[in-house]
Amino acid sequence: MTKAEMITEIAEVTGIPKVAVRDVLDAFADTVLDELEHHGKASVLNLGSLKVKDRAERLGRNPRTGEVITIRAHKAIVYSASVWAKEAANG
Secondary structure, three states: OOHHHHHHHHHHHHOOOHHHHHHHHHHHHHHHHHHHHHHOEEEEOOOEEEEEEEEOOEEEEOOOOOOEEEEOOEEEEEEEEOHHHHHHHOO
């Protein structure tokens, strides 16, 4: 689902103008990103949680050439689904 599709769906279900829905979704995303940046974790309503995790440097392989390369250490965002999200995914 694209952002535009999500805005349209929420606007139709709630009766709120699309512009207001877009502003709320943008504010929500900014808030979650701010929490990740400053606290390293964020809880997303009934969907689950996001956490910043350090990834160590490791060796990888270029899939085109087969050449061994070094993948630098970096931070990754890890998602952990809530019980409700897992149930929704499993029908």
